[in-house]
Amino acid sequence: MRRKLPVDRAIPAHQFDDLEQQREAATFGAWVFLATEILIFGALFAGYSAYRAWYTHDFELASGKLNILIGGINTIVLLTSSLTMALGVHAAHVGRQRALVWLLASTAALGTLFMVFKAVEYYDDYRKQLVPGLAFDPAEWSEPGRVQLFLIFYYVMTGLHAVHLTIAIGIMVWMIVLARKGRFGPDYYNPVEVSGLYWHFVDVIWIFLLPLLYLIGTHSILDLHF
Amino acid sequence: MSAVAEYAPQTAPQPAPAPGVNYLNAEYGWKSWLFTRDHKRIALLYLVSITLMFFLGGAAVTIIRLHLLTPNQQPGEGLVTADTYNRLFSMHGIVMIFFFLVPAIPATLGNFFVPLMIGARDLAFPRINLLSWYVYVIGAVITLWAMLAYGVDTGWTFYTPYSSRASQTNVVPVIVGLFITGFSSILTGLNFVVTTHTMRAPGMTWLRLPLFIWTIYATSIIILLATPVLAMALALVAIERVWGVGIFDPALGGDPLLFQHLFWFYSHPAVYIMVLPAMGIVSELVTCFSRKNIYGYLFVAWASIGIAVLGFLVWAHHMFVAGQSMYSAYIFSILSYGVAVPSAIKVFNWTATLYRGSIAYQTPLLFALGFIALFTLGGMTGLMLAALGLNVHVHDTYFIIAHFHFIMVGGTVMAYMGGLHYWWPKMTGRLYPEGWAKLAALIVFVGFILTFLPQFVLGYLGMPRRYHAYPPEFQVLNVMSSAGASILAVGYVLPLTYLLWSLAYGKPAGPNPWHATGLEWQTPSPPPTENFAVTPVVTQGPYEYSLTDEAEIAG
Amino acid sequence: MTARVIPPATYYTVFAALIGLTFLTVGISFVPLGEMHTAVGLTIASIKALLVILFFMHLLYGSKANWLAIGAGLFWLGILLALTLADYFTRHWWTY
Numbered sequence: 001m002r003r004k005l006p007v008d009r010a011i012p013a014h015q016f017d018d019l020e021q022q023r024e025a026a027t028f029g030a031w032v033f034l035a036t037e038i039l040i041f042g043a044l045f046a047g048y049s050a051y052r053a054w055y056t057h058d059f060e061l062a063s064g065k066l067n068i069l070i071g072g073i074n075t076i077v078l079l080t081s082s083l084t085m086a087l088g089v090h091a092a093h094v095g096r097q098r099a100l101v102w103l104l105a106s107t108a109a110l111g112t113l114f115m116v117f118k119a120v121e122y123y124d125d126y127r128k129q130l131v132p133g134l135a136f137d138p139a140e141w142s143e144p145g146r147v148q149l150f151l152i153f154y155y156v157m158t159g160l161h162a163v164h165l166t167i168a169i170g171i172m173v174w175m176i177v178l179a180r181k182g183r184f185g186p187d188y189y190n191p192v193e194v195s196g197l198y199w200h201f202v203d204v205i206w207i208f209l210l211p212l213l214y215l216i217g218t219h220s221i222l223d224l225h226f
Numbered sequence: 227m228s229a230v231a232e233y234a235p236q237t238a239p240q241p242a243p244a245p246g247v248n249y250l251n252a253e254y255g256w257k258s259w260l261f262t263r264d265h266k267r268i269a270l271l272y273l274v275s276i277t278l279m280f281f282l283g284g285a286a287v288t289i290i291r292l293h294l295l296t297p298n299q300q301p302g303e304g305l306v307t308a309d310t311y312n313r314l315f316s317m318h319g320i321v322m323i324f325f326f327l328v329p330a331i332p333a334t335l336g337n338f339f340v341p342l343m344i345g346a347r348d349l350a351f352p353r354i355n356l357l358s359w360y361v362y363v364i365g366a367v368i369t370l371w372a373m374l375a376y377g378v379d380t381g382w383t384f385y386t387p388y389s390s391r392a393s394q395t396n397v398v399p400v401i402v403g404l405f406i407t408g409f410s411s412i413l414t415g416l417n418f419v420v421t422t423h424t425m426r427a428p429g430m431t432w433l434r435l436p437l438f439i440w441t442i443y444a445t446s447i448i449i450l451l452a453t454p455v456l457a458m459a460l461a462l463v464a465i466e467r468v469w470g471v472g473i474f475d476p477a478l479g480g481d482p483l484l485f486q487h488l489f490w491f492y493s494h495p496a497v498y499i500m501v502l503p504a505m506g507i508v509s510e511l512v513t514c515f516s517r518k519n520i521y522g523y524l525f526v527a528w529a530s531i532g533i534a535v536l537g538f539l540v541w542a543h544h545m546f547v548a549g550q551s552m553y554s555a556y557i558f559s560i561l562s563y564g565v566a567v568p569s570a571i572k573v574f575n576w577t578a579t580l581y582r583g584s585i586a587y588q589t590p591l592l593f594a595l596g597f598i599a600l601f602t603l604g605g606m607t608g609l610m611l612a613a614l615g616l617n618v619h620v621h622d623t624y625f626i627i628a629h630f631h632f633i634m635v636g637g638t639v640m641a642y643m644g645g646l647h648y649w650w651p652k653m654t655g656r657l658y659p660e661g662w663a664k665l666a667a668l669i670v671f672v673g674f675i676l677t678f679l680p681q682f683v684l685g686y687l688g689m690p691r692r693y694h695a696y697p698p699e700f701q702v703l704n705v706m707s708s709a710g711a712s713i714l715a716v717g718y719v720l721p722l723t724y725l726l727w728s729l730a731y732g733k734p735a736g737p738n739p740w741h742a743t744g745l746e747w748q749t750p751s752p753p754p755t756e757n758f759a760v761t762p763v764v765t766q767g768p769y770e771y772s773l774t775d776e777a778e779i780a781g
Numbered sequence: 782m783t784a785r786v787i788p789p790a791t792y793y794t795v796f797a798a799l800i801g802l803t804f805l806t807v808g809i810s811f812v813p814l815g816e817m818h819t820a821v822g823l824t825i826a827s828i829k830a831l832l833v834i835l836f837f838m839h840l841l842y843g844s845k846a847n848w849l850a851i852g853a854g855l856f857w858l859g860i861l862l863a864l865t866l867a868d869y870f871t872r873h874w875w876t877y
Contacts, residue, residue, distance in 0.1 A: 538857065550868045
């Protein structure tokens, strides 16, 4: 049983021999969990790739309609949040409590900003008649069915990503609460590290979603709008 | 991973438990069970749950086999309507696969014995272990409610477009239940992988691990990497149903086969999730009851990993008649022959272990021998199915049903029973009555053969699966199969009875009634909560029966 | 504490590279490359991902077992993609 002692007197849980074993097990466990996450998104990548192999041209056309400006800005937002997260883990490691809390808060804030921009983008997609089943005009397209397949995968993939980001923001908030209580320090900061791993993973997924969904074909500068 | 060897053996022993105090009586009250973090108690929570699910799945098939006593070609003939029949076989498949076979060995015997066999005090993440049980229960409740309230008639395979468009049954609630249950599986697998890497006792190198641990490890790899794909495959079906968007709809250019690819990417490796731990148990049983070291430890260990890896390369052999590309079918057919090799290696090695061993015909070994015989037969029919030409003839017939029941029931369930009997004294501190147990094993074996051998013939002659009616000329074989099922049922109810009986009236078992090697036998029966008073230090391989026996003879 | 402390300067450098690569990948999409867009986009994305994984996620500095976990995930993803696409790419090769 972990007793809630001040930071530099943390003791390992009963099944572990020492803190180092506990830390290694927890970190390795986080990486193993991320491997499962690769496969959960991987299933969607596989379905998407299958249809893209068959309908390359229609996927290109549909992709060209997505809002690449927001997509690009969101990428920068998420990358910045990864920086603040990494710096936060560092702050925990060296015992800088205030910096830790600020960096975790910045990470959560940037993640929330991503969600706000995403919502704006989804609304923009709705206004542009790019939502199958809700707002979609088949007459616009030579192959409306195939375009719909692209759009469905776009929403499911970014949707699953958004679900993960929401969970990650929740974890951040939890970490902020604990950090403000002074729970982390050079002796014990593994929860921050593990939360960081999850956060970075959500970022990596987006790094791949950007080219797969937004950058299939050639864009025109005239397309850019917010 | 050599990290564990760097840790000093625990120098300060745990406070020695008071004599007679073990994990069962250390604490009392329902809270001490429902909020436990002890892997042994969690294993028992799972044991109760999966046993319940086994009998629920059995109830469904009882009705099916009663219904199939008659050809039912006239409307209204037979025990149930065609629609009910569809719900019954769907329920049987879903319950037996997801709620019994997948968790049975890993979550009960695995949870109980992985820490004991590697010399650890618990798994790496005890709270996640408990969480996995709660997730399992929640998933089970949702799924069962959905199946019993109105039912689902898609079969456990949920093929599109029937499941995503046409079916008027409770597809989405069942999918939600299964999606949740999948996480239980993943959490268990995660725990085992991390535990095996980081918590082995000093001296317990990878090559000194019992083979059961190797198979649990390989199973966990499969669980971790395959289950997420099933989750998304089912989620896509649910999305298509709920939002009316045609992901697999040919009218949009969608491909129903895409669902099948994603579904079978999990569901084929799933059969290895179900059979690998059973193989691990068989390795433990043949070594103990022939009092010999396993023949070819390295081969058997690597064969487990081989099965895990190769098992992922063959999934589309379930789709030979579905319409995939012919070239893709060729590739999967060839790979399917390949996956039989590591399994065959194991069968050879078990046989070589038994050869010239000092055989003790105790109940666990009887079940292990049953496994070897029936798994081999079932496996050979699997090779037949890998052949494209033959597959086209027997796909979706009773040949397939017989094939997988030989592996799952003749294989996994037999090994599970063997393991349950082998480790029962350790878990409960009681011996079961050997006479009744041997009788049960015999009844199970006879009942099994009578149930499923006729189904091979039925399938080859052309009786389709999932049909509530059949041509009258198939009736004799169907009646044989149903008669066998009734015998099999007796064989399963017997252990339920005498094992429960033994809890109160069984003879007390000592720490090592089988005189087996293995760390789990070096601690009292039942074990104390902390498993070991002092962390063991391992200096030899897991099956050094010759050394153990010499030491015993020497006194 | 046995884990190394990574100097923040490393993180800032990696961050600069990530932003640069993002501008590159978006910018390239305005250049008519035809079929090459996919390959180029995925290559740049892989480099970015590698930077995040190796440096931000400390894969380079941690235990070797972590490499096994991520390697297994990627390898299995490869299996899923390769064998599924084997069907989709060859489905229409042979017409009856």
